[in-house]
Amino acid sequence: MAKKEGAAIVTRQAVDKILDAIAFDDAGLVPAIAQRHGTGEVLMLAWMNRDAVRATLESSDVTYWSRSRQKLWRKGESSGHTQRLIALRIDCDGDALLLEVEQAGPACHTNRANCFFRLATEDGLAMTSEPIED
Numbered sequence: 001m002a003k004k005e006g007a008a009i010v011t012r013q014a015v016d017k018i019l020d021a022i023a024f025d026d027a028g029l030v031p032a033i034a035q036r037h038g039t040g041e042v043l044m045l046a047w048m049n050r051d052a053v054r055a056t057l058e059s060s061d062v063t064y065w066s067r068s069r070q071k072l073w074r075k076g077e078s079s080g081h082t083q084r085l086i087a088l089r090i091d092c093d094g095d096a097l098l099l100e101v102e103q104a105g106p107a108c109h110t111n112r113a114n115c116f117f118r119l120a121t122e123d124g125l126a127m128t129s130e131p132i133e134d
Contacts, residue, residue, distance in 0.1 A: 010057045018057065019050055023094035029065060032097040034075075034107065036114075037086045043107035044115040046075075048097060053088075060085045062101055081105035106132045 010018075024030050028050065034043040046064040048056070052072055055063040062075045062083035076082030083101040090097060108115040111131035119126045 015054055015057050018088070018090075019053060021090055021094055022050075022053065022097070024050065025095070029067075030095060030097055032064065032099055034062065034083060034099045034101050034103075036107075037100050037102050041114060042116060043083075043101070043103055043113075053097075056085055056099075057088065062099060076104065079105070079109075081107065083107070 022030055029047045030049075030053075031045060032048045033045050035041065036043055047067055048063075049065040049072075052063045052065045055061070055072065055074075062085050063072055064075060065071075066073045074082075082104045083099070084104075085099060085101055087100040088097060089100070106113055108117070110117075112129050113132065114129075117127055117129045119128050
């Protein structure tokens, strides 16, 4: 994906080809894993539909589909903790996406750096991080 001044340059024809390569499920969704650019830290898992993928590719502002609200949401639209797309990868079966992103602030709605802060241990669950203080 070519970039100019921090924004993806993706033609409509390229977006259509990318969308055709994605195997959306029966609900029209595909899981998308967000990974921090530069470190590889897994930040979160969310869902995207065709419109979310298109909006993300056209703007570089990562946009997801909210299953609970049944609408598109641009990451950080209310919190300011935005994600800027660096690269979008599609897995071998086309049924999962990996988004390499620049994350501004915490990625998790619990105000933690990532959503994977509960570690399974022999005693149950251990919290591996505390919320980030603003």
